[in-house]
Amino acid sequence: MLKEKVYAADGDVHPDQQRIYGRGTELMDAEELVSLHVHDGKCILDLYLRKSKEISVLVIGMHGTRHKVAVDIFSTIKQLKKHLYWENNFCLEGKVLMFNGIHLDDSATFSNYNIDDKSVLYALEIPENHMNIKIRISTRDITSVFLSKSETIKNLKLMIRQHTFIPVDQQELTLHDTVLEDNKTLFEYFQDQEDGQILTLSLIHHIRISLTVCINMFKSSDYVVQSVSLLGSDTIEMLTQIVYQRVFILPKQQQLKKNGQILEHSKTLSKSNLTNGDIIFVDILPLCKITINLGEGHKPITVEILPNDTISEVKDHIQKESGILMNNRCLLHEGAVLEDHKSVDDYDIKDGSILFLSQRPPELVTLTFQRTSGEVSELKFNPRDPVSVQSTIQNIIKGENESASKSHVYECKQF
Known part of the structure; x- marks a missing residue:
């Protein structure tokens, strides 16, 4: 997007000729400025130009016909097709150009595919059960691939990696807001798609987010500080697992906050609006030991619960410890029947409290x-x-x- 803006402002420097550096590191096309900790536009970037270069490519047709063509590395595949038609009388209608197993998109340049001097391209008929897939970030097409419907989404991401340099674990492919799973095949998602039909998928680039995590382990102003790096697609639950691995605090005991707002464990970092450099505070919720009287013929048991556990979760703990099914069972505390959807805190259940397990009263x-x-x-x-x-x-x-x-x-x- 930045390169396109430079091209629009200058008019002479094609995006493919631009090399942009920030703090000594070249920025990849799909990389976001947030990765440089850019705030309020206060960042100086250096622009270098790639020199134009003429290369010779060999195009081999279906019946072994060979066409040697001299092209500029910043010219497009569409321009090559026009040249082959007018200069070599070689029509590519109904065919696709392939390089190293990759379908070449008309709007892309030779530099996009790292096509160099003496490279060989193949003009092939569109085979059965194959798809032409365009990959788009935001509103910009970044690459195009041509592959069998039997290929997995993981293999598709590997092909995208070859052209965009975006690591596979940072890619999230979506179609109409549906996230495509790595282990599924294209056929499972697009079995009704016609062979050769162009399909556009959206690619979300989840860059790594560096966070500072402050853990309040001693109930004082002293914090244990940890640096953590995760993807934007990772969940808060994964962050709690990392905290557990480092300081041995159970994930369910961790209450994470940003600017005083509690972060939901099920949400991703991106959906929780976390960005590079954010500071996360972790409060440790105390475990309460309560006694459960299981009734006649059973010995009481002790379970550990959290104040924010629901009564339904408490019953799950009881079933796990005692083996007693909780169907048609209810818990009593100080004579009151506890409702499943309410929390332990709602009933003022504290460390040392005694609950009674009983048959649920019939609905009258x-x-x-x-x-x-x-x-x-x-x-x-x-x-x-x-x-x-x-x-x-x-x-x-x-x-x-x-x-x-x-x-x-x-x-x-x-x-």
């Missing part, structure tokens, strides 16, 4: 009915319990006058 149905006297009454019962249903019917009849027949019809509504 309210029955509204009108007696023969005109009086409206309500009764609650468990519809899954035959005894409860029979008892409800008997209570209805018992309330009637002695002269009331059991054959009377009652108007009932169930809610």
Whole structure:
């Protein structure tokens, strides 16, 4: 993008002829200025020009025809095709030009593919079950590849690496906001795509982000400071794993904050708006040991939980420790039934608290009915319990006058 702006301002220096250096290092085309810690535009970049160079390439056709052509390394593949048509009477319609197994895109230059003097290009018919894939960063096409639908997304990324110098682990390919998985094939995503049809994929370049992590291990103003480097596509959970490897604090005990805002473990660094040089503070959540009374025939157990654990997560701990399934089970604390979606903090459960495991009370149905006297009454019962249903019917009849027949019809509504 920067090279294109220079070209637009100057008009004479093609992007392929530009070499831009920042702090002594040449910037790759796909690299972002944020990687140089550029803030408020205060960064001096050096621009060098590549000299134009004429090279000779050999184009071999399907039937062994050979065409030797002299071209400039900054001329495009489209210009070569025009030259072959007008000067050599060699039409490439319905064919593709290949170099080292890579399909050459019309808009790209020879320098884009590192095509040098005496290179050999092949003009081939579009084979069956192959796709022409353009790779785009933002609104700019950066390369084009031609490969079989049986190839994996990982192999596609390796081909992109050859032309863009973007490491495979920093690439994220998307189509209509769907992220393509490395181990899947192109056929799994594009089985309905016609052979040779051009498909454009978006490439997100996740550059490395260097962070300073300050861990409050001693509940004071003294912090353990660590430097961490991760990709923008990595999750906060991965950051907690690194902290665990270095200072042995369990990931679930770590509460990470940036500018006072808690970072969600499931989000990526990019979606958490983390950038180079950010400072992350890590607070350590205390583990609480609580006793669970499992009921008659079972010994009490002790589990370790966090204040922000949900009651559902506490029940998972209990099931893991005791082997008792939590279906239709509930936890009681100080006489109150604990709701699964609420947290330990919501019920003021602290270190040393005792919880009781019990059968979950049945869900009752309210029955509204009108007696023969005109009086409206309500009764609650468990519809899954035959005894409860029979008892409800008997209570209805018992309330009637002695002269009331059991054959009377009652108007009932169930809610």
